[in-house]
Amino acid sequence: MSEFLQRACPACGVSHTREEAHSPVRAETMTVEALRPFWSGLFSEKRFFTYHRCLGCGLLYNPAFFDRERLGKLYSSMAPNMEIVSNDAIAATQKGYFDAVRGEFDGGYLEIGPDAGHIVREATTRGSFEHFWLFEPNRAIHDTLRASAGGEPATLLTDMDDLSPVPDRSVGLAVMVHVLDHLLDPLAMLTQIRAKLRPGGTLLIVTHNEKSLLRRVMGTRWPPFCLQHPELYNPATITALLGRAGYAGVQVTRSRNYFPLPFLVRQAAWTLGLKLDLVPLPDVSLGLRLGNMLTLATAPAQAATDSEPWLAAAE
Template sequence: MKDFKIQNCPICKSNIKNEAIIKPDIDPLKSLKIRKKLWTIFQSERIFFPYHRCQCGLLTNKIFLKEKMLKHLYSDMSDNVHSGEDVQNDIKTKNGYLNQLKDILYKKKDLKFLEIGADNGNFLSLVKKTNPKVKSIVVEPNKRMHKKLKSLTNKVYNDIKKVPKNEKFDLIVAIHVFDHVPNFLRFLKILKNKLKKGGFIYGVVHDEKSVMAKILGNRWPAYRLQHPHLFNPTTINKAFLKLKCNKKFIKKTVNFFNFGFLLKHLIMAVFKKKINFPNFFTIGLKLGNFSFLYYK
């Protein structure tokens, strides 16, 4: 048990009493030691911590990794985005996010912008194209990405705690971050403290109530070791209500894929077989993610 701990619900803080409703093929507690390698490979077997439905509605793990172990695992990963094989589609997808934020990005010339989990920097590049005078700071735990990010902004940190205390922002963006952060309400509070009055927080997360999640059952790819909990629009709203932030919107987002890539992953999810297809063509699908915008 030395790498694991029992956690309370990150939203309502109660003990998780209900039985698990989403179960893995292989329980990491029973049969595996979590190693770096295991963390980064795409598994055809479904290995994740079981998910429970808390009384408040959140879908969450009861047992998860300790923070020290997590930090170690996140500090050295390859590019999160399809291992670099599909940069164009990643940019198209992120352009969709950018469009949802255009009003805010245009409104203020010297906008102060913080991106958490900036990853390969594709979103930050788009922001800079939209508003060249934006003042940006990024936080990215994966140090392998720092060199690339430093070409876009000279303020790159590996931890939110290292961002100078006096820095306050008009807009904070966290794309596919909140699914990864244990005790994320505490994390949200830190972010709220970094907002100016009237400042915005924008995020994108997986939707555990999506059609895709229902169809694929425990083969839904978002059930994974890296996600200690998963949201739906109601539970994310509960978290922000606790924080006393105001909702601007919650929207479904479109992801762009090469059809071949999608087919490969669908077949891997359903039949546990790895087949490589040619790229065919690009399609945009509302596949089970949603975005949200709240303000202080």
């Protein structure tokens, strides 16, 4: 019997697919223990579950994947990210994400997976939110995250699957940066968030774009093809998913990310099978629109109050 979860499309429930991308050794042919060394590390040898294209909605996803229990254990044992993307580059990138959100907000601020709180810091200095609801499973950075809230009323929670502590229809802005493509059930999470948004409230999502030029150039060496992404999105599939979860006014744009020049050169060399670890390069950052997309969506003014609006629509 397989160690892995076997699932239909997490966006539309259809089981009919077309295979699209696989690693030299397919992850589903290995054991969980054998996959542990490949769980993290951008420049290590590739192992990932075979990606299939859903023939119902077009989502690119893994029909075979880790179950929730094994996934939790893998994340809990994950070493700190020591790649050479500097804190300044990360802060500049996430400041740009907040810049993309237009208008003034009232009510609460909700973020799933805020990490050290770069966008939280922007929200405290440039917004007027009543309360910050921050769902971050890594307790080791909670003190840093709380400091990012700058003394504003803030609740920090570790269970990212349960948003019940947040009052319904209380949030003006919700944020998910590189979180949605890590979730086994993205539709359920988006539906939970919509219930927490005020009518007209905004959801900001950042994900990889599997239809990007970078993905086509890099092929199966594209970094988002990895063990941590059970599904990957493009503008059409994320728009359809948000519609299914009850959102309106979806806008998708390419996001600008800041990368240190040594990181970019190293990644380009790795794609070509070269190593340039010892070559000195200037420590400067470049802002590029490479492979990621930023999505904004709105909770309709007359949003349904039930937790599963797609079921009602199907009846």
